[in-house]
Amino acid sequence: MTARRTHIVGAGIAGLSAALAVTTDGGEAALYEAAPHPGGRCRTLHPADGFTHDNGTHVLFTANGRALDLLKTVGARERWIEPEPKGLPLYDGRTGEMRCVGLSPWSWLMPSRRPQGLTLPDLMRIVRLVFAAKECPVASIIGKRPIMDSLIEPLTVAVLNTPPEQASAQRLACALRQLIRPGAGRLLVARNGLSQDLIEPAVAALQARGMPVLNGQRLRTLLTANGRVIGLALSDRTVMLGPDDRVILALPPYEIERLLPALPVPTQFEPILNVHYRMKGLDRPRFIGFTGTLAQWALIRENHVSVTVSAADAVVDQNATDVAARIWREIMPALRFLGLDAQPDRQPETRVVKEKRATIRQAAETLPQPPLRPLANLALAGDWIGSLPATIESAVMAGEHAASILHHARGTRATLAKDRGLKTEDAA
Numbered sequence: 437m438t439a440r441r442t443h444i445v446g447a448g449i450a451g452l453s454a455a456l457a458v459t460t461d462g463g464e465a466a467l468y469e470a471a472p473h474p475g476g477r478c479r480t481l482h483p484a485d486g487f488t489h490d491n492g493t494h495v496l497f498t499a500n501g502r503a504l505d506l507l508k509t510v511g512a513r514e515r516w517i518e519p520e521p522k523g524l525p526l527y528d529g530r531t532g533e534m535r536c537v538g539l540s541p542w543s544w545l546m547p548s549r550r551p552q553g554l555t556l557p558d559l560m561r562i563v564r565l566v567f568a569a570k571e572c573p574v575a576s577i578i579g580k581r582p583i584m585d586s587l588i589e590p591l592t593v594a595v596l597n598t599p600p601e602q603a604s605a606q607r608l609a610c611a612l613r614q615l616i617r618p619g620a621g622r623l624l625v626a627r628n629g630l631s632q633d634l635i636e637p638a639v640a641a642l643q644a645r646g647m648p649v650l651n652g653q654r655l656r657t658l659l660t661a662n663g664r665v666i667g668l669a670l671s672d673r674t675v676m677l678g679p680d681d682r683v684i685l686a687l688p689p690y691e692i693e694r695l696l697p698a699l700p701v702p703t704q705f706e707p708i709l710n711v712h713y714r715m716k717g718l719d720r721p722r723f724i725g726f727t728g729t730l731a732q733w734a735l736i737r738e739n740h741v742s743v744t745v746s747a748a749d750a751v752v753d754q755n756a757t758d759v760a761a762r763i764w765r766e767i768m769p770a771l772r773f774l775g776l777d778a779q780p781d782r783q784p785e786t787r788v789v790k791e792k793r794a795t796i797r798q799a800a801e802t803l804p805q806p807p808l809r810p811l812a813n814l815a816l817a818g819d820w821i822g823s824l825p826a827t828i829e830s831a832v833m834a835g836e837h838a839a840s841i842l843h844h845a846r847g848t849r850a851t852l853a854k855d856r857g858l859k860t861e862d863a864a
């Protein structure tokens with residue numbers, strides 16, 4: 437009798453999470469990744485010139501319990517640190533003022549931590565947003581008030597990567613209900629970088645469990661018969677499945693659409709623009725928010741500063757050099773507040789990373805969703821599955837859920853009678 441093996445395709449966070457879940461109790465699994473490295477949209481870039489940086493800054497909150505549990509499982513929880521324990525420095529590009537804002541509503545009891553312009557009617561609107569019963573855009577609940585600029589817009593694009601005029605109030609509400617719990621609103625960043633502090637420890641944990649992670653293996657075609665997957669046509673090999681084998685596709689929706697065209701999937705995406713300036717930074721990371729500027733967030737590391745522009749539709753196709761120069765002028769005064777040597781006429785070496793399909797567009801509408809187990813022995817995972825904001829947390833949850841669905845499902849095994857009649861379909 438052959439052992440049951442779970443074949444996981446896609447080594448982003450969802451695939452790594454699924455692999456960790458499957459192998460927790462000694463389950464056998466293999467992980468196939470198209471790119472030369474695992475990590476997907478959450479990775480560190482290592483160009484030949486030695487200017488190493490993440491594709492884009494990723495933050496976690498202490499509210500993200502499943503992501504933090506995964507970090508603990510792979511021994512990397514201590515690598516994620518809180519850069520701003522006293523509240524988030526917020527630089528207003530119009531007035532040149534630097535304020536400090538608490539991310540947890542409980543900290544707003546202190547006037548010095550309150551978002552600018554917060555009034556009692558605003559609090560009522562925020563409560564309506566947190567308990568949004570009907571789907572509508574975030575902006576339709578908050579309206580055009582100062583709090584939109586100083587809190588709601590930055591929060592919406594950070595969590596949903598979608599402008600508040602379109603963003604789903606109900607998805608944001610899911611995140612806000614987590615964030616308002618006492619102690620849940622602390623912001624964490626990777627101490628050194630995403631690969632070192634998340635992806636590499638996860639891969640090391642899998643390898644310690646004897647699980648192979650095969651990079652450079654793109655799934656070209658699924659071979660199916662009688663409602664089951666029978667084989668995987670990968671870049672340079674075809675893996676035929678045993679009767680007990682299962683498959684988890686931890687892939688973006690456009691790959692699911694290509695592989696299983698009958699399934700409904702979200703088809704609209706939002707970009708994130710990331711600009712990295714190579715310069716002397718600070719020994720311990722710092723994090724600043726911006727209002728009234730194109731720049732939204734900056735993470736200051738030891739040897740570079742990374743700026744994020746989420747929901748970047750308006751600028752993603754503009755000339756990268758011009759955008760980077762504009763952002764440098766915007767952030768420079770704030771960097772000087774923190775003691776960095778930043779001069780208007782000395783823009784450091786710069787790299788722009790455009791993630792055109794950074795996340796699905798999380799608009800106030802019912803997004804197409806496929807069944808989670810579209811074939812008897814196949815489950816789907818990915819940050820875009822379900823109704824939570826598409827983030828590391830939802831990717832971790834989706835990976836674990838896919839593993840659990842297959843574990844508990846009946847009828848994943850091929851019957852002998854059916855096996856004899858198996859035909860290979862669509863072998864590329």
Ligand SMILES: Cc1cc2nc3c(=O)[nH]c(=O)nc-3n(C[C@H](O)[C@H](O)[C@H](O)COP(=O)(O)OP(=O)(O)OC[C@H]3O[C@@H](n4cnc5c(N)ncnc54)[C@H](O)[C@@H]3O)c2cc1C
Nearest residue numbers: 446448449450470476477492494495654655818819827828
């Ligand atoms: C710039 C940026 C900033 C972000 N900031 C944050 C943040 O601050 N906090 C947060 O929580 N989230 C953030 N996110 C979102 C977060 O990165 C994603 O939610 C998460 O990484 C998604 O993981 P995933 O495994 O679902 O998908 P992916 O990372 O897309 O993984 C899919 C994997 O499948 C591989 N693949 C694709 N096709 C095939 C194929 N045919 N065969 C084999 N392999 C294939 C891909 O190469 C990839 O490795 C950000 C994303 C970006 C881009």
